[in-house]
Amino acid sequence: MGSAAVKPGANTSKESKGMSLLLVFFHGGGDQNKITTNSSTTTTTPTRFIKRTTSSTLLSSKAQSTIxxxxxxxxLTLLLFTLSTFEPSPTIKNPRRILSQPPPFKGFFPMWEYKPLKQRPTVSPPSFALQRMGTLYRxxxxxxxxxxxSHVAEDLSDDELRLFLRVLHRSGITSKADIVFLFGSSPFLSSRFSFVIHEENESFLRLxxxxxxxxxxxxxxxxxxxxSTQFWKSGKKDVGETIWGKKGGRGNSSTNSTGAExxxxxxxxxxxxxxxxxxxxxxxxxxxxxxxxxxxxRRWAxxxxxxxxxxxxxxxxxxxxxxxxxxxxxPLGRVRNRIPESVYLFTKESSSGKHVKRNSDKTQPHSQINSAILMGGARGIRRLANAMLTEIVRASMQHKKKDPISESEILSQLVSNEHVLKNVDWITxxxxxxxxxxxTDSRSNSAAxxxxxxxxxNSNSNSNRDLNSISMQLICLxxxxxxxxxDC
Incomplete structure (x- = not known):
């Protein structure tokens, strides 16, 4: 009996050990308070330790991945920044191509602006000319x-614009007047000519x-x-500030000198x-x-x-x-003593090679106004521009199925109509x-x-090409x- 009583106790202890192993490996989240054996109490601590070790391992692996x-x-950020701010070699064979090409890739950071190579050290960055419109070159x-x-057509060449600017700066008129270029509809026309304008501005300052x-x-x-005396003004008279560009700054040069007195x-x-x-x-x-x-x-619009x-x-x-x-x-000296409503007109040459005066007789077919050059008081030119735009629309509607009417013919009809612009003082x-x-004739150089x-x-004629080459030679001399x- 005694031995028989011992065997069930041994089996009971074995069953309790098996249950404790099951609790360790197959814990289902039941109520642990119901387990009252000593072995089950001792196995609760290793289970929590394993859970904490596993969670800390997962956190460390996630932290390493994040780092x-x-x-x-x-x-990658440093690599992209290095590539976006890399400047090419300064050896440039044709600097004009840089201005005609779009700016290079700026990278993913718009706050880091690309700085192109400076073609000339004194060329200032472009700025708006007036009310966030236009480009101020000087x-x-x-x-x-x-x-x-001055309006610029699409077929104008770089040499033609260069000669116009060089002669304009040497004429002395830029000491009394501002120069505005009105470029055509092509969006790349102004950027194409910007290098020529900047270069001639610097040539003037060097001169x-x-x-x-x-x-x-x-x-x-x-x-x-x-x-050069036309560009130096004496006295200490305070002058007004130009309206172009940002206020508060002066021109590119504020050179002053003191005379003998x-x-x-x-x-x-x-x-x-x-x-x-x-x-x-x-x-x-x-x-x-x-x-x-x-x-x-389009310039009239x-x-x-x-x-x-x-x-x-x-x-x-x-x-x-x-x-x-x-x-x-x-040439503006012809209108400086006139009233603000005056407009000074030039007539085109007739077929016989002579100029014909304009009068009230409309039977004269050769008395056409030269629309390529007009000058006068600010009020008269402004009234002429408004009336000319209306006249172009009216003439285009009347001649829609006929041959297109020229600009000089429209202007001549507008001037001959005394009722349209009766408040303008015409001077022919x-x-x-x-x-x-x-x-081209050296003997007439002093007379000219x-x-x-x-x-x-004409731009396609030999005479115009001769004009460019001969004018450049005379300037260089x-x-x-x-x-x-x-280029001299």
Whole structure:
């Protein structure tokens, strides 16, 4: 009996050990308070230890993975930043291509702006010309009374614009007037010509510095002579600030000098800026009336916006075609003593080669107004621009099924209609505009110095190509040092 009683106890202990193992490996989350055996109580502590060890291992592995991903992101960020800010080699064979190409990839960080290579050390970054429109190429030293608005066609070449600017700076008119370029509808036209404009602005400053250091004032004894005294103003009179660009800054140079008598002189020149036609005429107002809106017509839709915003800042305005004329001196002297409503007109040559005066007789077929150059008081030019836009629309609707009417014919009809612009004082000149052929003859070089305007030929003609080459040669002969113009 005693032995029989012992065996069940042994079996009981074995069963309890088996139950404790089951509790360790197959714990189902039941009520642990119901287990009263000593073995079950001792196995609860290893179970919690295993759980804590497993959770800490998972946390450490997740932390290591997170740290690895962060290190990888930091490495990729540094790599992309290095690639986005890498500058190419400074050896450039053709710097003009850089201005015509779009800026390189900036990376994923817009706050880090790409800094292109500087073609010239004094070229300032572009800024808005007026009310977040246009591009300011050079800010003048003071407010000017005169304004020259020159429209640029799409077929104008770089050499033609370079010659126009070089002659314009040497003429002395930029000491009294601001220059505004009105570019065609092509969005890349202004960026294409920006290098030429900047380079000629710097050539002008080098020219001024050259004459200042050599104590030579220059002269206008030849057709392309340069008189530096026009750009130096004496006295201490306070001048107004130009309206172009940001306020508070002066021009590119504030050079002052003192004369023999202690009187201070300051360098004075006007601003140079440009507008795109899409900025001033975003809807292309004449597109619904003309099949092809050339720049000679679209400019009349741009003038109301431009001239309306500056109507109180300028007294005299000139409208000029860059492709047709060169300014050798200051032609605005013809209208400075006129009333603000005056408009000065040039007539085209007739078939016989002579100029014909305009009168009230409408039977004269050869008395056409030259629309490529117009000047006058600010009020008269503004009224002419508004009326000309309306006249272009009316003429295009009348001649829709006929041959297109030219701009000069529309302007001539508008001038002959005394009821449309009766509040404008028309002044028709009989002055002969010198042709480009006068420059090809060296004997007429001194005589041509008396003319203020030179008329170019057709861009495809040999005469215009001769004009460019001969004019550049004459300009280079005037300056003994080649550093003033890099192409001399």
């Amino acid at each position: 690895s991903i962060c290190l990888l992101l930091v490495f 800010r003048g030293t003071k407010a000017m009374n005169d304004l020259i608005v 001024i510095e050259h004459y200042k250091e050599s104590n030579n004032k220059g002269s206008r004894d030849s057709v392309f002579g340069f008189d 202690g009187e201070s002189t300051r360098l004075t020149y006007g601003s140079v800026l440009g507008f795109d036609a899409n900025e001033l005429d975003p809807e292309n107002s004449l597109a619904g009336f003309l099949d092809h809106v050339s720049m000679s017509f 741009c003038y109301p916006m431009l001239l309306g915003r500056i109507r109180r800042n300028f007294k005299h305005i000139m409208l000029l075609d860059v492709k047709s004329f060169l300014l050798l001196s200051d 000149s009989t002055e002969t505009i010198q042709k480009a052929s006068s420059l 110095a008396n003319y203020s305007i030179i008329q170019r030929g 005037c300056e003994t040092y080649s550093y003033v113009y890099r």
